[in-house]
């Protein structure tokens with residue numbers, strides 16, 4: 330493992346993680362570490378186990394062996410809520426808004442575990458970030474366009490006041506014109522000090538804003554390097570970057 | 576969306592023609608009956624009514640408003656029970672057929688409490704206090720029954736196909752019926768006699784409402800209002816709706832999904848408990864089988880209103896209750912159906928069939944696309 334970043338304890342860490350769905354072995358001896366304030370990405374083809382990695386980090390899936398470590402503490406047997414309370418949240422694949430709930434209710438659910446008095450001001454911050462969202466607060470979120478749903482999904486995750494934001498294929502299903510805006514938004518959130526762990530198929534775009542990255546192949550980490558090195562890697566160029574524009 | 580498009584493009588089969596025939600026939604019969612009835616109110620010798628049933632009678636305002644009030648008070652109880660079917664369906668996607676028995680537990684424990692209070696003299700000295708205590712006991716017992724069945728019978732089956740908890744719920748329902756028969760003995764048990772002011776009519780505008788029916792309507796209305804507030808305006812309610820829509824993402828928000836499911840059963844059970852004691856007050860007696868027919872009808876009400884939709888469950892209950900009460904005189908009698916006053920139960924299920932034929936998602940149901948239920 331490259332210890333490129335100076336910070337001593339990783340925020341989130343996998344130590345020799347194996348995850349199964351029933352008898353099917355999905356993640357195989359995965360080691361990862363995300364440090365505070367980093368922007369890192371996980372690349373890999375379809376069904377390579379990217380979403381499973383995120384779900385295992387959050388405790389939505391329990392690993393069979395290995396340790397999930399949050400701030401140096403092993404959290405394998407802690408529920409998802411424990412991790413959310415300590416600043417880990419996710420923008421799930423396909424956004425997964427509560428479609429029958431209003432936009433406002435979706436945002437409020439993001440802050441479900443919080444009872445500090447910063448919730449109101451954080452709502453205001455989200456409205457400032459996405460004026461379009463503010464106009465649609467009382468609308469059922471299922472009636473929004475794809476781009477607007479993306480804003481609500483990101484807003485909902487930010488309402489948890491995260492230290493690290495996991496993003497599962499954030500540009501999937503967005504109109505091509507919105508993909509660029511979306512990456513800019515991710516950078517903007519990152520600049521505010523939130524660590525980002527992004528799963529992407531759009532390897533070129535992802536690596537152009539990331540510090541480091543991993544490549545997952547059928548559940549195994551096959552490459553683990555800085556973004557520049559990955560961008561220059563001939564193997565990766567051949568398998569992902571070549572058709573990264575599809 | 577794709578299935579809707581495909582079904583439009585699909586060529587019409589014999590079954591489609593048959594269903595359309597049924598829709599037209601049922602609509603035609605209902606319209607004919609209603610029209611004949613209305614005309615009869617104006618002209619007793621109208622040709623439409625006498626064509627089929629020359630013996631049909633005019634309905635006096637007194638009789639009519641009596642039917643409306645009976646229908647609404649009965650319907651309010653169906654609505655209260657229907658909420659439990661609908662909420663559990665919304666959260667777990669199966670029909671909890673034991674819910675009728677949860678209602679029966681409310682009626683049964685209400686009977687025990689009110690008889691005890693009657694013996695202690697509270698029932699007659701301070702009826703409002705007595706009924707408050709009885710409602711509380713019924714609500715607690717029904718809630719506990721609902722929560723315990725969830726814990727013992729349904730939670731171990733979480734994640735198995737929906738048919739399995741459904742069949743289990745039928746077993747639970749027999750279990751509760753028989754437990755009641757063993758503990759309290761089989762057969763009908765009476766509530767104490769209601770105070771006179773509940774047996775007299777109270778005039779409200781053009782209506783003369785029997786006191787107990789007014790009590791039923793008021794208590795049911797307050798309970799539904801409280802439930803609406805809980806579900807739409809509180810954090811717990813928001814969590815319940817989130818869990819109903821997407822459990823995985825609800826847990827990602829930090830919601831405790833298991834606890835929210837327990838809350839859903841508890842709230843549904845509480846509403847059934849309220850309905851149970853109201854049933855006892857209205858009809859004065861209860862048996863271990865009291866839960867069966869009202870349970871099935873409340874389930875029909877939930878489907879008529881659009882299952883999973885709480886406003887729909889209440890509306891479905893009121894629709895079913897009033898149809899049961901009014902349709903025999905308004906539709907069946909002009910059509911010359913013999914023994915129309917005995918056909919209440921048949922009417923309830925005909926309404927269900929009619930709604931399913933015309934609007935399969937129920938009156939207020941949304942189309943549940945695969946995407947929504949993911």
Ligand SMILES: Nc1ncnc2c1ncn2[C@@H]1O[C@H](COP(=O)(O)OP(=O)(O)O)[C@@H](O)[C@H]1O
Pocket residue numbers: 350353355373374375376377378379380381382
């Ligand atoms: N809940 C599940 N049960 C069983 N198999 C699953 C489940 N979720 C995902 N899988 C399987 O695990 C593999 C990895 O899935 P996933 O992590 O979603 O891949 P990716 O996000 O990289 O496309 C796939 O083969 C998928 O079919």
Ligand SMILES: [Mg+2]
Pocket residue numbers: 379380381422497
């Ligand atoms: Mg995925």
